[in-house]
Amino acid sequence: MRSEVVRCGLLMVERGLVAGTQGNVSARSTSGFVVTPSGVPYDSVTDEDLIEMALHGEVLDGRLEPSSEWRVHAAIYRARPDVNAIVHTHSSAATAWTERNRPLDHALVAAFAPTGTDDLAGNAVEALKDHDAVLLAHHGVVGVGTTLGEAFAVCERLEERASRATP
Numbered sequence: 074m075r076s077e078v079v080r081c082g083l084l085m086v087e088r089g090l091v092a093g094t095q096g097n098v099s100a101r102s103t104s105g106f107v108v109t110p111s112g113v114p115y116d117s118v119t120d121e122d123l124i125e126m127a128l129h130g131e132v133l134d135g136r137l138e139p140s141s142e143w144r145v146h147a148a149i150y151r152a153r154p155d156v157n158a159i160v161h162t163h164s165s166a167a168t169a170w171t172e173r174n175r176p177l178d179h180a181l182v183a184a185f186a187p188t189g190t191d192d193l194a195g196n197a198v199e200a201l202k203d204h205d206a207v208l209l210a211h212h213g214v215v216g217v218g219t220t221l222g223e224a225f226a227v228c229e230r231l232e233e234r235a236s237r238a239t240p
Contacts, residue, residue, distance in 0.1 A: 074102065075120040077100065078107055079120055081221045082096075085098070085115065088229060090163070090164040090232060094111075096161050096163050098161070098221070099146040099150075105125065105147075105150070106126055108146055109123060111141050113137065122136075123135065126146075130144070146161075148191075149197065153203075153217065156219070158217065158219070159224055161213060161215045161216075161228075162228045163212070164231075167208065167214045167228075167235040168214070170208065177231060178231055180204060180205075180206035180231060181202075181204065181207060184210060196209075197215055205227045214232070
């Protein structure tokens with residue numbers, strides 16, 4: 074599972090869904106979830122760099138800082154037992170769409186809250202409901218699925234749809 078998370082991060086960069094160290098990826102584990110580290114370029118991340126966290130936020134294993142959006146991941150996993158993987162991108166067209174405060178492909182826009190806050194996590198869960206994606210106002214896209222492949226495909230689909238949609 075850890076190597077799948079690392080591969081998903083690389084794929085986000087390759088497909089242009091993030092730049093630099095933007096975005097994050099996680100997968101549910103038996104103890105909670107593993108998430109990508111904060112501030113580490115995806116081409117440098119190894120399986121050992123991932124951080125294992127409990128659903129309430131305790132770091133269980135890892136030497137690096139977890140993604141600043143770990144609260145969003147934890148909140149979604151707590152609210153949605155059907156979700157096993159989360160991908161958060163900052164793709165250009167879909168992120169620009171969040172400025173319109175209009176749904177896209179059944180993804181609702183979560184109310185704005187500062188990055189890395191409990192408010193952002195709560196807003197994301199509230200807007201996500203039982204959908205497979207949420208647009209974070211002025212921030213990006215969160216896609217969920219039973220697998221990383223599904224969660225990634227959700228983000229890719231929203232980016233493609235946003236790039237073709239008319240305002």
